[in-house]
Amino acid sequence: MGGTPVASAADVGAASGQVGTLRFERHGDHGRPVILIPGLECGPWVWEQTIADLQKDHVVYAVTLAGFDGVPPPAHDAGAGTLLDRADASLLQLIEREHIDRPVLVGHSIGGTLSLRFAGEHAKLLSGVVAVDGLPVFPGMDRARAAQRQAIAERMKARLAAMTPAQFQAAALSYMQHVGVIDPSLAMREAPLVARSDAKATADYMAADMAADYRPVLKQADVPILEISPYNAPDFAAAAMGKQPATSEMQKTAYYQSLLANAPEAKVVSISPSRHFAMLDQPAKFRRTLAGFLDSL
Template sequence: MDKSSFRKTFRLLGLALALFAGATALAHEAATSTVGTLHVERHGDHGRAVILIPGLQGGPWVWRQTIAQLQRDHVVYALTLAGFDGMPAPADGGNLFDRANASLLQLIEQQRIDKPVLVGHSLGGTLALRFAGEHAPLISGVVAVDGLPIFPGMERMGAEQREAMAARMQQQLAAATPAQFQAQALGYMQSIGVIDPQLAAHYAPMNARSDIKASAQYMAEDLAFDGRPGLKHANVPILEISPYHAPDFSQPPMIMSEAQKTAYYQSLLAGAPNAKVVSISPSRHFVMLDQPAKFQQVIDSFLKSL
């Protein structure tokens, strides 16, 4: 093995050991429970409550560093949606997005969580925005991390168009074999998820722990959803985090400056009384993995502003 290969291998080993140690420590400290279709990890014992909602195929691993920082001064609830990250999918069917929304309400009411802040990534951000539109008096604010009230690019389509596209997408995704599902997870993390190929290789198998059919159904429900009408009722502070990696927006049909992308996201949130968009670059969809320090600074500033 040459020196370059040795250094690369050593770096990967160090990263894996650090991530494993952190995840093990957090899992050991967490109290766990099941509420509706949600698996819940509770970290910390004082301060304002923060509920972390992962995106498609995500789990608490998405928030490892976020949890470590926040649990010092907050009570943190890290959720896993049914069917994701090794959790079984509901056996009795139904709309998974609706059931996750109802379970979030059940969690807050059942455990008497006083006006938590919802922090959601991707589909989890969409869920947080939806919840704010339906139950604003129960929460203090929302941070949506690259999660919007409607899937980007679908805002000009009618409901029937979105539903037809969602149905086709669900059929295609649900037909994947486990090997294809794993390959798709890696390709996604390499091209959309994160910038660093080593991070992509590390985290893709975690995405692939999710149930294939449940993942396809959540994706379809997300594509069909339009939460913009409910934003007028979401009268709490909302912070949208927009990732930006210039090379991804340098070729047709995706030519867009950072300022243009920020403005586009702001337009999709136009119905919310108090919504602000902040860009973090260079980063891709998993902002908290690409730019953990910048991400934490934005989260801390938002929490202090409430």
């Protein structure tokens, strides 16, 4: 279940390259193109099984955002916006330069957020979007004013950027154990891969994500959108601690649907039991859900 990084492009004979701030690997040689975008601090290893499944019938582009998974962060460019802005511009460059005909974007976490943003900006270039626990506004920040989101993001950015390498590694392990996946042994295997990312780049992406609200642009995202909502009942029961009823799977799905209300063709599907990395916790369910969406296009 994704315990080791996916083989490099050199190992499998796939094409690879760099466009803007994105590094990419291309797998497969025919079929509808799919662009896989990993989440915060992740690389193509998170899509290992997905790549193996899809490359039989699809041309698959697995990208890595600059600063993640050992890819160096780009040189500072004050006029280019945040690293998330630069990733968005680079995704457009990738589609245009590689002549990718109406791909499906499949993004996890911040990769899902980037996919939704891109759909609102360039819907005519896409066939569809799958966002795996990636939303147009950070969960819990949907009722905050822009200034409040920005202030919270700046405090978080400063805290993350100040971490020592040891603190960053410890945070990666804690995150994978309590938020990332259910299986403790899987969390132990994946945490070192997460920790290969650059702390300051991570802080930049995370702050941009927390401060943003892409719900308005979803009105222009006139393509099929599938949001995958992971759900693990014990986590919600622990969070409630008996003080209030725990959020049910149906309630979480409805909340995600409300955040996507502006998108004309958005649908939310829950995968449980699963934490943030649904493709690792429930690979079979994820595989069926993704295949069903692609077949429906």
